[in-house]
Amino acid sequence: MCNLxxxxxxxxxxxxxxxxxxxxxxxxxxxxxxxxxxxAPVVAMAAGERVLTRMRWGMPSPGFALKGRRTDPGVTNIxxxxxxxxxxxxxxxxxxxxxxxxxxxxxxxAAKEPVWFALxxxxxxxxxxxxxxxxxxxxxxxxxxxxxxxxxxxxTEPNAEVAPVHPKAMPVILTASEAIExxxxxxxxxxLPLQRPLPDGSLQFVARGARRDPA
Numbered sequence: 001m002c003n004l005x006x007x008x009x010x011x012x013x014x015x016x017x018x019x020x021x022x023x024x025x026x027x028x029x030x031x032x033x034x035x036x037x038x039x040a041p042v043v044a045m046a047a048g049e050r051v052l053t054r055m056r057w058g059m060p061s062p063g064f065a066l067k068g069r070r071t072d073p074g075v076t077n078i079x080x081x082x083x084x085x086x087x088x089x090x091x092x093x094x095x096x097x098x099x100x101x102x103x104x105x106x107x108x109x110a111a112k113e114p115v116w117f118a119l120x121x122x123x124x125x126x127x128x129x130x131x132x133x134x135x136x137x138x139x140x141x142x143x144x145x146x147x148x149x150x151x152x153x154x155x156t157e158p159n160a161e162v163a164p165v166h167p168k169a170m171p172v173i174l175t176a177s178e179a180i181e182x183x184x185x186x187x188x189x190x191x192l193p194l195q196r197p198l199p200d201g202s203l204q205f206v207a208r209g210a211r212r213d214p215a
Contacts, residue, residue, distance in 0.1 A: 001077040002171045005103040006213040007031045009125040014099045018043040020052040033212035044096035059152035072137040077155045089131045097127040102213045105166035115165045116207035128153035129172040160200035
């Protein structure tokens with residue numbers, strides 16, 4: 001699963017590619033390492049307009065995962081979209097796209113060494129296909145119950161570049177404006193086929209060994 005990614009593109013580029021009409025994210029500095037439960041930029045629909053905002057990374061966990069726990073750490077990656085837990089959030093009102101410039105998988109062959117992937121050495125902007133919801137839960141005991149806008153992104157089987165490092169999955173990546181539009185606005189029957197790997201040869205290894213992209 002992908003539990004670490006980076007975003008170094010500016011807000012103007014994110015808004016332009018995702019066609020966001022409003023920016024509610026505040027100042028976004030470069031983020032070379034985004035980890036679970038952190039706040040990160042997301043583009044989603046709100047009050048009838050497409051908004052660049054920030055949300056907390058980690059969707060609500062299914063009930064079975066919370067048995068015996070005092071907190072809900074959240075689910076960062078969503079694979080089984082046929083599950084009843086996820087189906088309630090598959091409508092357009094809960095779809096989002098998550099901007100990134102590189103993502104990390106931990107190489108099981110090399111003592112879980114971080115390996116970074118991107119669309120190119122220059123870290124072009126792309127987007128994960130995501131889901132979001134507003135949810136009340138206890139994320140940390142010291143904070144008690146909080147209500148947060150939460151997000152996670154879809155995964156699928158890995159392509160040729162990712163499979164040797166992480167043979168189970170890779171994020172669902174959207175590289176074209178048309179794909180972003182489809183994910184955010186189309187009926188589910190049209191949008192869900194986007195849950196597929198990038199074509200082989202689309203990704204490059206851009207860094208290794210660091211928990212933040214050194215670009």
